[in-house]
Amino acid sequence: MAVSVFDLFSVGIGPSSSHTVGPMRAAGMFVDELVGRDMVDHVAEITVDLFGSLAATGAGHGTMPAILLGLEGYRPETIETDEMERRLATIRADGKIQLAGRIVIALTESDMHLQPGRQLAQHPNAMTLAALSAGGDVLYRETYFSVGGGFVVTETSPPRCEAAGAAADDSFRSAAELLAQTERDGLSVSQAMMRQECVNRSEAEVRERLLHIRDVMVACQANGMARGGYLPGNLQVRRRAQDWFVRLDAEDPQRDPAFAEDWVNLVALAVNEENASGGRIVTAPTNGAAGIIPAVLHYALRYTPAGIADPDDTTVRFLLTAGAIGSLYKERASISGAEVGCQGEVGSAASMAAGGLAEILGGTPQQVENAAEIAMEHSLGLTCDPIGGLVQIPCIERNAISAGKAINAARMALRGDGTHRVSLDQVIETMRATGMDMSAKYKETSMGGLAVNVSVNVVEC
């Protein structure tokens, strides 16, 4: 199996999977190596070099604090957001970290070397960590690439398929292979994905873990709807989800389907406001795009016959189908805004959500593929230009807009018979090629688009 559904949906922290979760994981991998090589007690200095997009937008994405916490041994899956704030306050006051939780090393965010104009060949999100002895000798050095969705690789990482160690028989690496497999074996897309997942774990475990992912998504949206005030950073963006929830709850106490679109918008806003404030989040498949799949899943659970009849089974099928689509983007193109622009983040999430919903609405595998294709076809060329390097504008509203697009794509696909002119494989390749052609200004550097045309003094988006 190349990419698991649990690679695409993983629990972490905001505001960015590639710029917060990935760097924290990379720092954790670095510390694990030091521990494994029994070197921690010999370290006198740690150097951190950030390249390309990580350096350009790291300040707005929380990259440097994430690295400090990762070096202390914290992990994005388990760190408590309150504890994170407390620990960072202490690090900033003392100018020191506790490497692997064991020895004190002088290191702060301002000690990190930022090289925004230098992109390493392998990926625009690169960071090099080095551990030095008291005599200045390099004990250990490694370069990490945060390749999107919280994935981290090194120059020597094996390809994902080898790393997963899975059997090739039931795997699919294109939409054409996926459709062929569903037709040959009489499977739905979610069943094909479940079969892949079961190479590494039992079906019961897959279901349990997916339901946990759903619960974290729901908790995240509830947190977002409970918090008012302003988002962190100098944009002074007011949180809207809390006010919207109070008004909508009063207007629609019976959850009338006429208000479905408003609730979908609200869930997307709430999740992305939580993400922007560094809260607990599920990458789906990235943090910046994390509101789309929970919003469309909310629609599937509240407004479709299958979701109302059996919410747990609907959740599992929805996430497996979305995961199958997402694995194709990860395998064949990219889900990294720094590599292909926002089409790779929000576009991929909309495509995944459209596919998931199409299956829940009773779509055939061909209709699922059609829905996923429609959602991406109309996200092509979407640039990444976050104002102030913060995952707020245009990211938060864009999630709500794209959740609506995903629902529309699924409904359009269900009106057809699955045959269509542009295949999902073709649109994925077009997204990849468009991303390669896109100027670096529009790939998570905040050097173009809204990021340079809108003053950071704006009050609201």
Ligand code: SF4
């Ligand atoms: S513009 Fe899109 S890709 Fe860029 S940070 Fe925002 S959500 Fe992510």
